[in-house]
Amino acid sequence: MLMSAGQEALxxxxxxxxxxxxxxxVLAVRLRDRVRTDVLQEALTALVARHELLRSRFPATDEGPARRADPPATVRLDVREVPDADEAELVRLAGRAGREPFRLGRxxxxxxVLLRRATDDAVLVTVTxxxxxxxxSQWLLVRDLFAEYGARTGQPARAAAAAVSGWDEHVRAxxxxxxxxxxxRAAAYWRAVTEGLEAAALxxxxxxPPQRTLNGATDEFALDPPTALQLRETSAERAATPFAWLLGTFQAALHRSGCGDGFLIGCPVTTRFTPGTREAVGxxxxxxxxxAxxxxxxxxxxxxxxxxxxxxTGMAHARHPVELLAGGPARGPLFRISCTLVAADRLPIEGLYEGPVRLxxxxxxxCDVPQQEGQLDLTVEIIQxxxxxxxxxxxxxxxFDADTVERFGDTWQRLLGASLDAPATRVADVALVAQNDLEFLLALGSDTP
Structure with missing residues (x-):
């Protein structure tokens, strides 16, 4: 069975x-009703029968990595009884279940994993x-899992999902x-984009360390409502998307934070270009x-x-795998920093990001748990x-220390605010310290011994 260029790199x-x-x-959901584990196992078996990659192993062979698909029944629901866990402990256990490593070949x-505190109180943690x-994909698999569960417990069935493409078909394409x-032509375009530039590095x-490490943590911030509204209005006036506005000011923040005048960052995008891939896990x-x-x-x-x-322009060439552009170890990594958009209203389970739903x-x-920390120096996910x-x-x-990342976030927000108020401002002219803070610092330096 086939593997894509991206899979081989992973x-x-x-x-x-x-x-x-x-x-x-990781996608973890808190379940507030009685869940029959025997029926959930049946639903899980049906899920992995539909989505072949969920029952695939990736062993090493003499020819390199390979993919092997196991029978659906080999994927078992892991039920863990936690009757004494309080709320904080339950979330901690969900996070720990999400962090357990995989043995891809075995x-x-x-x-x-179902963390069951009571028959009607549990957290289901799905991890890939x-x-x-x-x-x-993570939202698709949870949606399909509960669709299968509901169909077996007398719930109204949702419309039958469209056929999904086999993974081998996607790799051949x-x-x-x-x-x-x-x-x-796509390869030539990307070579021109990356010519003479190295990965942005704060x-x-x-x-x-001499060998790349994957240890990580998370910081986050939300735009206040007036800034969010101003971002939507100003970007629309200038025929830009809010994400492009955030991405441009993100690059400006990297520049002002020490990344230099020219650099590359990565922007993960979907390659679900055909109807058969839009309902598929992969x-x-x-x-x-x-x-920049x-x-x-x-x-x-x-x-x-x-x-x-x-x-x-890049989306027109997005079918060409970036892994084929890396140029080998001599060039160094193509990216150390990435920025992407998650549009919550386009995810397969409507409303789950914002409040309780019925599945x-x-x-x-x-149930929000930390995940995917440390993949690169810095990965940024903008949730809209x-x-x-x-x-x-x-x-x-x-x-990086937490304070450093928090300070970078402040710089980004300051540049974003300046861009919305006065887009013609030069990046180099934006003050990164509030006026009252600047006056305080200058006063400290004005004292004579």
């Missing part, structure tokens, strides 16, 4: 640190390795594209190289315009929902 990353949870994708890349999943004239608090992701080239005269508006242009007749709500925008910054703790 397999290599796993071999370098097989105990790391950095590539574990036991595969998917597990479902990124090699078989992405953000959309990827390989055919790479060797086609369109693939050659100044670190500690020396970079690693349907490519990472677009986004270039700034000068002392570059304005905030110009960083936004550049981001908008690169996103639009298969069961009351459920999101009806309440506004929230930025989740996951960083490598062997490189």
């Amino acid at each position: 397999w290599v990353a796993h071999q370098l640190d097989p105990d790391s949870p950095a590539y574990n994708v 036991s595969g890349a998917f597990r479902a 390795h990124h090699i078989v999943s992405d953000a959309t 990827e390989r055919d594209f790479v060797t086609s004239p369109r693939g050659a 100044p670190t608090d500690r020396p970079r 690693y349907y992701v490519n990472i677009l190289p986004i270039a 080239r700034l000068s002392p005269a570059t304005t905030l508006a110009e960083t936004v315009e550049s981001a908008q242009r690169q996103l639009r 298969g007749g069961v009351r459920a709500e999101l 929902d009806s309440r506004g925008f929230r930025a989740v910054l996951r960083y490598n703790t062997d490189l």
Whole structure:
């Protein structure tokens, strides 16, 4: 069975640190009604029968990594009784279940853990390795799991899902594209984008270890409602998306934080380009190289315009796997920093991000647990929902202290605010310290002995 270029890269990353949870994708839901574990197991078996990657293993062979699909019944629900856990302990246990490492060659890349405090009080933790999943996939599998559960417990069945493409079919299409004239043009485009640039690298608090590590933590901030509204209105006036505006000012913040005048960041995007892939669980992701080239005269508006242009043009070439552009170890990594958008209203389970919903007749709500920390120096996920925008910054703790990442977030927000108030302002002219703080610091330096 076939593996995509992205999967092969993830397999290599796993071999370098097989105990790391950095590539574990987690969706945990709190269940507030009685759940029949025998029926949930039946639903789980039906789920993995439908989505082949969820029952796949990835052993090493003499020819390199391989994929093997096991029978659906081999994937078992892991029920853990936790009757004495309080709320905090339950969330802690959910996080721990999400962090447990995978043994890709032996036991595969998917597990479902039910932490049961009572018959009508539990948390279901679904965990995949990124090699078989992405953000959309994690929500798809939970949606399909509870659709199967509801169908077996007399709940009204949702409309039958569209047929899903087999993974081998997707990989063949990827390989055919790479060797086609369109693939050659896409490769040439990405070579031009990346020419002469290296991966953005923020100044670190500690020396970079000789071998890459995957230890991480998370910081986050939300835009206040007036700023979120201003972002939507101003970006629309200038024919840009809110994400492009945030991405452009993110690049400006990296520049002002020590990344230099020219650098690359990665922007993960979906590769679900055909109807058969839109309902499928899998690693349907490519990472677009986004270039920053700034000068002392570059304005905030110009960083936004550049981001908008690169996103639009880059999507036309997104079928070409970025892993084929890396250029080998001599070039170094293509990315150390990434930024992506998660549009909550486009996820397969409507409303779960914002409050309780019913899944298969069961009351459920999101149980937010840390995940995917330390994949790169810094990965940023912008979550957009009806309440506004929230930025989740996951960083490598062997490189950065929490204060450093928080300070970078403040810089980004200050540049964002300046861009909304006065887009023609030069990036270099934005004050990164509030006026009252600046006056205080100047006063400290004015005293004479």
